[in-house]
Amino acid sequence: MSESYACDVLVVGGGVTGAGVLRDLARRGLKTLLVDRGDFGTGTTGRYHGLLHSGGRYAAGDAVTARECIDENRVLRRIAPASIEDTGGYFVATPDDPEDYVDAFPAACAAADIPCEEIPVAAALRREPALNPKIRRVFRLPDGSVEPWNLIDGNIADARAHCSDAWSYRRVVAFERAGERIISATVRDERSGTTARIAPRFVVSTAGAWAGQIAALAGVEVTMVPGKGVMLIYNQRMTDTVVNRCHKSADGDIMVPVHTVAILGTTDVRVADPDVYDISREEVSALIAEGEKLFPDLGRMRLLRAYAGVRPLYQPPAATQAAQNRSISRAHTVLDHGEDGIDNYVSIVGGKLTTFRLMAEDTVDVVCEKLGVTTPCTTADEMLPNQVPGKTYWLGHRLAEHEAEGGGDSALICECELVTRPMLASFLDEHWPCSVDDMRRGTRLGMGPCQGGFCTFRAAGMAAEHAAAGASGTTDDAIVGYLRERFKGTRPIAAGRQLQELWMVLGIYGGLGIESLVDGGPAADAREADDARR
Amino acid sequence: MTIAELVEEASLEQVGYSSDQCLKCNVCNTACPVARVTDLYPGPKYVGPQAARFRMGRNLPAQGKGGPRLKSPDLTVDYCSGCGWCTTVCPAGVKVAEMNSQSRARMKAGGRPKLRDWGLGQTDLTGRIGVMFSPLGNWALANRPLRRMMELTVGIHHAAPFPKFSRRTFQSAWKRRHKGDVGRPLPGPDKAVVYFHGCAVNYYEPHVANAAISILERNGFQVIVPPQVCCGLPLISNGIYGEAREKAHHNLKILADYARKGYRIIGTSTSCTHTIKAEYREMLDIHDDDATVVANATWDICEFLLDLHDHGKLDTGFGRLDEDLPYHAPCQLRSHGIGLPAMDLFALVPGLRAMDMDHDCCGIAGTYGMKKEKYDIGMAVGAPLFARVRASGAAEAACDSETCRWQIEKASGVRTRHPVEILQAAYLAGDAAAGRAGQSPAGSGGVAPVTSH
Ligand SMILES: Cc1cc2nc3c(=O)[nH]c(=O)nc-3n(C[C@H](O)[C@H](O)[C@H](O)COP(=O)(O)OP(=O)(O)OC[C@H]3O[C@@H](n4cnc5c(N)ncnc54)[C@H](O)[C@@H]3O)c2cc1C
Ligand code: SF4
Ligand code: SF4
Numbered sequence: 001m002s003e004s005y006a007c008d009v010l011v012v013g014g015g016v017t018g019a020g021v022l023r024d025l026a027r028r029g030l031k032t033l034l035v036d037r038g039d040f041g042t043g044t045t046g047r048y049h050g051l052l053h054s055g056g057r058y059a060a061g062d063a064v065t066a067r068e069c070i071d072e073n074r075v076l077r078r079i080a081p082a083s084i085e086d087t088g089g090y091f092v093a094t095p096d097d098p099e100d101y102v103d104a105f106p107a108a109c110a111a112a113d114i115p116c117e118e119i120p121v122a123a124a125l126r127r128e129p130a131l132n133p134k135i136r137r138v139f140r141l142p143d144g145s146v147e148p149w150n151l152i153d154g155n156i157a158d159a160r161a162h163c164s165d166a167w168s169y170r171r172v173v174a175f176e177r178a179g180e181r182i183i184s185a186t187v188r189d190e191r192s193g194t195t196a197r198i199a200p201r202f203v204v205s206t207a208g209a210w211a212g213q214i215a216a217l218a219g220v221e222v223t224m225v226p227g228k229g230v231m232l233i234y235n236q237r238m239t240d241t242v243v244n245r246c247h248k249s250a251d252g253d254i255m256v257p258v259h260t261v262a263i264l265g266t267t268d269v270r271v272a273d274p275d276v277y278d279i280s281r282e283e284v285s286a287l288i289a290e291g292e293k294l295f296p297d298l299g300r301m302r303l304l305r306a307y308a309g310v311r312p313l314y315q316p317p318a319a320t321q322a323a324q325n326r327s328i329s330r331a332h333t334v335l336d337h338g339e340d341g342i343d344n345y346v347s348i349v350g351g352k353l354t355t356f357r358l359m360a361e362d363t364v365d366v367v368c369e370k371l372g373v374t375t376p377c378t379t380a381d382e383m384l385p386n387q388v389p390g391k392t393y394w395l396g397h398r399l400a401e402h403e404a405e406g407g408g409d410s411a412l413i414c415e416c417e418l419v420t421r422p423m424l425a426s427f428l429d430e431h432w433p434c435s436v437d438d439m440r441r442g443t444r445l446g447m448g449p450c451q452g453g454f455c456t457f458r459a460a461g462m463a464a465e466h467a468a469a470g471a472s473g474t475t476d477d478a479i480v481g482y483l484r485e486r487f488k489g490t491r492p493i494a495a496g497r498q499l500q501e502l503w504m505v506l507g508i509y510g511g512l513g514i515e516s517l518v519d520g521g522p523a524a525d526a527r528e529a530d531d532a533r534r
Numbered sequence: 535m536t537i538a539e540l541v542e543e544a545s546l547e548q549v550g551y552s553s554d555q556c557l558k559c560n561v562c563n564t565a566c567p568v569a570r571v572t573d574l575y576p577g578p579k580y581v582g583p584q585a586a587r588f589r590m591g592r593n594l595p596a597q598g599k600g601g602p603r604l605k606s607p608d609l610t611v612d613y614c615s616g617c618g619w620c621t622t623v624c625p626a627g628v629k630v631a632e633m634n635s636q637s638r639a640r641m642k643a644g645g646r647p648k649l650r651d652w653g654l655g656q657t658d659l660t661g662r663i664g665v666m667f668s669p670l671g672n673w674a675l676a677n678r679p680l681r682r683m684m685e686l687t688v689g690i691h692h693a694a695p696f697p698k699f700s701r702r703t704f705q706s707a708w709k710r711r712h713k714g715d716v717g718r719p720l721p722g723p724d725k726a727v728v729y730f731h732g733c734a735v736n737y738y739e740p741h742v743a744n745a746a747i748s749i750l751e752r753n754g755f756q757v758i759v760p761p762q763v764c765c766g767l768p769l770i771s772n773g774i775y776g777e778a779r780e781k782a783h784h785n786l787k788i789l790a791d792y793a794r795k796g797y798r799i800i801g802t803s804t805s806c807t808h809t810i811k812a813e814y815r816e817m818l819d820i821h822d823d824d825a826t827v828v829a830n831a832t833w834d835i836c837e838f839l840l841d842l843h844d845h846g847k848l849d850t851g852f853g854r855l856d857e858d859l860p861y862h863a864p865c866q867l868r869s870h871g872i873g874l875p876a877m878d879l880f881a882l883v884p885g886l887r888a889m890d891m892d893h894d895c896c897g898i899a900g901t902y903g904m905k906k907e908k909y910d911i912g913m914a915v916g917a918p919l920f921a922r923v924r925a926s927g928a929a930e931a932a933c934d935s936e937t938c939r940w941q942i943e944k945a946s947g948v949r950t951r952h953p954v955e956i957l958q959a960a961y962l963a964g965d966a967a968a969g970r971a972g973q974s975p976a977g978s979g980g981v982a983p984v985t986s987h
Contacts, residue, residue, distance in 0.1 A: 235554050236587045260587040302554035399588035400607035407610040408576040415558065415584055448587070450558045497626070501557050 007033045007164075009367060010185055010200035012172050012214050013207035015045035016148055016353055019155035019166070020360030020379070021206050026162035027382075028368060028375040033164065033198060035187055037171035039438050040156065044208050045148045045353060046441060047309030049231055049265045050258035051242060052076065052084055052144035053354040056091055056116065057249055059108035060101065065331045065352070066112035072355045073142060075380045079357075082386065083150040085393040087257055089143025089242035090124055091116075092135045094293045097247040102137055105246055109141065116141050130238040130295050143242040145258045147393065148353060149441050154384030161385065170196070175203070175218045180343045182218060191433070202367055205347040208312035209274035215347060220340040222347055226274040227311035229266035230283050232291075232493065235302040235449050237262045240395075243294055252290025259395070259444065260417065261304065264291045274310040279492040302497050304449060305489030314349035332359045334366050344370070413462065414455035416448020424459060428466045436460055436482035449498075452486045453505030457512065479514060553583035553633065555626040562620035562630055567895040568613060571914040575613035578620035581637070582630035585611070589637065606640040613908070614638070615899035615915075616771045617865035631869075632816045635770060642773040650688040654901040655769035655777070661737030664699035672698045691909035695898070695944035697738040697936075704731055704740040708759050723796035726756040728789065730810070730832070732803035733764050734936035742936075745958040746802045746835055752961065753842060753849050758797070760788050765806040770817055771900045782814045782825075790824035793831035800833050802952060804934040805866040805900065807834045812869065834867070836875035836934065836953055843882070853963025856885040858928040859956065862919060862942060864935035865895050876934060876953035883960040889926065893919035896933075898941035913945065920946040932956055 009025050011018050014036030022034040036042070055069030077084055093102040109116035117140045124138040125131055156166045167187075173195070174186040185198045205214045215222035237257040245253035251267045264287060271277045284306055291298045314333055332351030348363045361377045368374070383389065398418045411420045427442045428434070436452075436459050439445050445459055446452030460478045483505075490502055562578040563569060569577035589606055611634050620630035642651075653660060664671040674680050681692040720726055727750060735743040747757045766781035789799055789810075801807035810832045814820045833841070842848040863874050880888035896916040897903045903912025923931050923946040931950040933939045943950040 236551075237590075240590050301551065395590055396588050396607035399585055403607060403609045406574075407580065408573065409563075409580050412580075415580070416587070418584075418588070449556060449583075454558055497555055497557065500626075504557055504559065 004184060004197035004199040005033065006199045007031045008200065008371070009033070009202045009204060010035070010198050011204045011206055012185070013043065013205060013210065014040040014152070014166060014168065015043045015206065015208055016041070016152055016155075016356040017045075017208065017348060017351065017359055018206035019152040019159075020356045021204055021348070021363055022159045022164060022166060023155040023162075024357075024360045024364040024377060024379050025204075025367065026159035026164035027378050028364065028373055029162075030367075030371070030373065031163050032159065033200070034156070034159070034166040035170040035172060035198075036166075036168050037190060039168050039434075039441060040166065041149045041152045041441060043210070044309045044312060045152065047307055048148065048353055049229070049254065049309075050145045050147075050256045050263055051254060051354070052146040053352060054089055054141040054143045055112055055114045056089065056105075056109055056139070056141040056143070057244060057254075059112050059114060060104060061248065062331065063108075063112055065355075066108075066114065068331065068355045068358055069352065070112060070114045070142075072358050073144070075357060076146065076354070077144075077392070079380065079383045080146075080151055080154060080387055081390055081392045082388060083147045083154070083384075083393065085145045085257070085395070087144050087240060087242050089141045089244060090128070090131075091139040091141060091244045091246040092124070092131065092294065093137040093246045094132060094135050096293055097245060101248060102246050105139060109139075114141060128239045128241055128243070130297060131243065132294055132296050137246070139246065143244070144392075145242065145256050146353065147259070150386065151356075151384075154386040157385045158382075172214060172217065177219065177342070180341060182342060182345055200344075202344045202371060203346075204363060204367060205345070206363075207347075208349075209310040211312065211314075211347045211349050215337075218337070218342060218345055220337050220342060220345075222335060222349065223315045223317065224274075224349065225313050225315045226271050227268045227313050228271045228277045228308050229268055229311060230279050230287060230306060230308045231263050231265035232284065232287055232306050233304045234262045234264065234298075235304050236260065237395075238295055238297070238301060245294065250290075252287040253294070255291065255294055257395075260448065264288075264298070268311070271310060277308060277310070279306045279308055281492055284492050302449070303493040303495075304447075304451060304498060305486070306492040307489050312349055312351070332362070334363050336366055338370075413458045414443070414445045414448065416450055416455075417444040417446075419443045419445045419455070421462070424462055428462065432466055434463075436463065436478050437485060439463070440482075446482070446486060450501055450505060451490055452483055453501065453508060456482055456486075457509075476514060479509070483509070552627065552629040553586040555628045556583035556624075557626050559625065562624050562628070565619045565623040565894070567617060567619060567897070567915045568615050568911060572613070572911050574610070574911070576610050578614070578630045578634070581608065581611040581614060582620065582633045583628050585637070586633055589640065606637050608637055608641050611637050611641065613911070615895070615897075615902040615908075615912070617895045617899045618869040619865060619894055622868050622871075629816060632813075635773075635817050638773040639770075639775045648689070650690060650905070651772040652774065653688065654690075654904065655772040655774050657733035657737075657768050658764045661699070661733050662703070665701070665703050665737050668699040668701050685906055689906040690904050691906045693944075694904035694909060695937075695940035696904075697734070697940050699737055700740050702740075704736045704743050705759070705761070707740060708743075712759075720758065721756055723798070725754065726758055726797060727838075728758045728760060728792045728797050728799045730762060730765070730785075730789070730799055730801040730803075730806060731759065732801060732806035732936075733768075734803055739936060739952075742802050742952045742955060745952065745954045746800075749835075749839070749954055749958055749961065750800070753839075753847070758792070760792070762788060765803075765809040766818070767805055767809040767813065768901055770809070770813060771902070775818060779818050779820065782818055782820055785810070786814065786820070786822075786824040786828050789828045789831075793827040797831065798833055798838065799828065799831050800835050800838050802835050802954060803936055804834050804864055804870065805937075807832050808866045808869050834870060834872065834875070834934070836879055837870070837872045839957070840875040840878050843879070848882075849961075850882055851964040851968070852883040852957070852960035853965070853967045854885040855883050855956070855960050855963055857887065857930075858926055859886055859888040860891050860923045860926045860928050860931040860948070861888050861953075862891045862893065862896060862923075862931065862933040862938060864933060864938045865899065867934050876932065879953065879957060880932075883957070886956070886960065888932070891919055891922050893922065896920075896938045896941045896945075898937045900937055903941060912941070916941060916945060923948050
């Protein structure tokens with residue numbers, strides 16, 4: 001093993017929480033290293049619903065979370081406006097929602113300091129005509145949508161400006177303990193297979209649903225109850241406003257407009273392993289049926305794919321095993337493993353993306369206290385470096401920019417999401433080496449209706465140009481790997497146009513001599529989906 | 535609900551959602567006449583279903599109230615000519631041209647329309663004034679320095695084809711001719727039809743109306759000409775939806791009464807009839823009962839005559855017309871989805887050698903090719919057509935749509951007429967051969983030549 005990398009703090013898990021913890025530690029003067037087993041934001045953070053909570057969803061049942069949400073909602077609008085679309089949110093009472101809940105809703109919001117204004121149903125329908133005309137009441141709250149990768153990027157960039165660093169594709173495979181302390185961690189480079197030794201003074205686990213696995217490496221027990229949530233991506237936004245059902249949280253009751261698409265979610269099912277789950281057609285149908293209570297025409301709108309994420313829910317040792325996942329608090333908990341016999345190790349579990357900064361602050365407060373650092377937290381006051389004051393995201397910006405340059409298809413690599421050759425070239429310059437999937441997270445490549453059908457070979461070609469000479473042969477793998485991943489998400493919803501699209505894309509790649517795009521042999525999935533439809 | 539139930543007929547989709555149907559296949563791009571000739575226009579797939587996903591509030595009526603959040607980020611969509619080919623060829627049923635029209639309207643929402651675009655939309659107003667001062671107006675439109683001035687000031691290309699104003703509107707001539715008819719009971723819907731003349735006939739080409747009317751009368755139909763206004767298409771193509779809706783409602787109110795009684799509505803302008811059949815509902819989002827009954831009752835004149843023939847009811851007493859006749863099927867006619875009825879009718883005329891020019895678009899697309907910045911594009915789009923018409927050596931050509939006729943005539947130098955004018959000439963030839971007195975229509979004479987400019 002090569003020589004070790006010394007730092008003050010090692011943060012394990014590069015989701016939004018890890019990025020937030022990294023930034024906070026760095027700003028308080030601690031040299032910090034963040035590692036993730038994959039690209040940053042490939043855990044739950046990259047597979048969440050996209051909602052910047054106003055807190056309204058928790059107002060009636062979980063006042064602590066509700067208040068944290070609205071506070072952090074305000075903070076994020078200040079420090080990361082470009083990552084946020086100020087869509088506003090409606091909480092609508094459908095005929096299915098219990099009146100007492102609806103009646104008590106405004107007061108519950110007021111108690112949590114959440115601005116909540118009732119507006120006439122007609123006004124809501126005028127703004128969002130796809131809404132169910134039978135809704136009875138509508139409340140307007142400051143919900144929004146938030147882009148996670150941009151947020152992670154900004155946090156990491158700020159940390160790098162403060163003598164810290166972040167490494168992707170480095171998996172923590174072991175901890176070395178000396179008595180009450182962790183003295184080093186072994187990380188494996190997931191691309192080259194080599195390992196490195198990190199020697200930190202302190203370890204923070206921000207591994208979300210995987211926090212239990214990391215704890216096990218250190219020899220302590222953290223019981224996570226990963227909750228799988230399924231979401232459906234619609235081809236275009238049937239609403240420009242976030243729409244929530246005004247009732248006790250349940251499945252399929254929120255629609256979030258995110259960039260060019262709208263996402264319906266979610267569900268909550270306990271899974272044993274956060275890396276092993278699938279999405280059934282029954283789950284998809286059940287979600288749509290619920291979603292139709294908000295948008296009656298949903299069944300006719302085109303779905304692009306289904307995906308799922310796993311909630312980092314934590315079960316304190318005392319809680320009963322019978323508790324339903326939905327009733328476990330969404331609030332976060334900082335676990336100081338000093339109680340388990342390790343002095344320099346904490347885990348942060350639970351929480352929401354909306355509250356990631358607060359989670360980081362609470363965690364770093366504990367770390368600083370242990371390390372004797374008294375520098376105060378400044379993450380709520382300073383804007384992230386990749387932001388412009390006050391300028392929130394606007395759906396039309398990409399089209400407007402592209403049009404200002406004359407528009408046109410010629411420079412487009414991904415036509416659906418308007419990703420241009422220069423955009424990809426500069427991404428490759430900055431992030432090389434990277435996979436097509438990394439390019440997707442960085443640019444939205446392949447996230448539109450054809451799900452990579454027309455852009456993958458172009459993007460893989462650009463990547464091949466970037467690669468060292470002699471790297472040919474990897475292009476096919478890149479294409480196959482990426483498209484397989486994309487198709488996995490299409491499979492549970494494949495019907496109608498999206499099924500035709502899938503067939504057409506298979507045809508295109510078949511013509512290019514690439515056959516095994518779906519598991520189980522050429523075109524097997526599409527055929528299976530076809531059969532299921534018949 | 536099962537997943538299979540999610541599959542829905544494309545035709546049921548509203549324009550706003552029809553981008554959901556796009557498979558990205560590029561067929562529309564290969565068919566678009568404008569994208570073929572200029573890099574200024576990125577093509578239907580890009581400005582249509584692709585760009586649609588980046589527009590806010592696409593569920594709302596175009597140019598409805600809604601303020602800046604509806605403002606469209608597009609610029610290039612303004613280069614769409616609205617010819618409709620993309621919608622016609624799309625295998626998935628995406629209403630691309632309609633989507634483009636609506637986003638043009640959104641683009642212009644809030645701001646005041648350009649004087650030129652507003653003016654080109656006001657066919658009723660300019661027509662009425664033009665007819666009132668027809669000698670002066672016609673002199674002005676033929677005056678080169680003045681046309682240069684017009685190009686500089688309002689942006690209408692100096693070489694753009696303009697027809698001559700007639701001395702009197704068709705409406706007023708008709709009213710005068712039928713003064714005595716007021717209050718007389720109408721025959722039933724199998725013996726009478728309603729005529730929608732449109733602006734071109736009203737202000738510039740009354741001879742087309744006269745030919746049509748004489749053909750209809752010859753085939754046993756009394757012709758009803760109710761008061762009517764511009765169909766609204768010029769306003770739609772210039773992105774002025776509010777006023778277009780007013781025109782539509784005005785016409786629908788009058789026409790619906792007849793349609794409900796079973797009368798058919800016949801038009802000589804394929805673009806007017808297509809507007810009434812399709813655009814009132816699809817583009818202007820008018821979905822009331824009036825719009826449906828009127829749409830279902832409306833026929834293009836050649837479509838109607840061919841239908842009569844299919845039922846064995848068309849008078850086929852056509853005489854011999856020994857000539858080559860290049861024929862251009864306008865884009866709007868293709869959008870009807872009724873084939874090329876004029877060609878089928880020409881086939882009934884002995885000696886007539888009608889030739890389909892087999893070209894997609896003449897480039898004028900309503901008022902598109904008249905505009906300063908689009909004139910060259912329009913001419914490039916139509917260039918192969920003009921060359922083919924010229925090469926045919928024929929003395930005259932035929933085309934169902936007025937602005938296309940003016941464009942072809944101007945660009946190729948070959949006199950271009952409405953199919954009904956040709957058919958009327960064939961009837962007259964038949965009558966002459968049979969030694970019967972020609973049923974020359976009243977008024978200005980059914981086959982008056984188009985003045986060339
Ligand atoms: C379906 C669903 C919908 C949600 N919707 C919302 C919402 O709308 N709004 C909201 O505010 N919140 C939402 N949440 C919650 C929110 O997504 C999560 O709380 C948040 O993203 C968690 O981020 P994290 O950084 O803690 O975890 P993660 O993003 O999961 O990060 C953990 C990281 O640890 C890495 N890791 C694991 N093992 C190792 C190892 N051995 N070595 C190195 N790295 C390792 C993983 O690769 C992963 O990147 C949702 C959650 C789910 C599941
Ligand atoms: S022809 Fe239709 S389906 Fe094909 S790209 Fe154009 S709009 Fe899409
Ligand atoms: S309407 Fe005509 S010009 Fe416009 S995009 Fe369609 S084919 Fe092209």
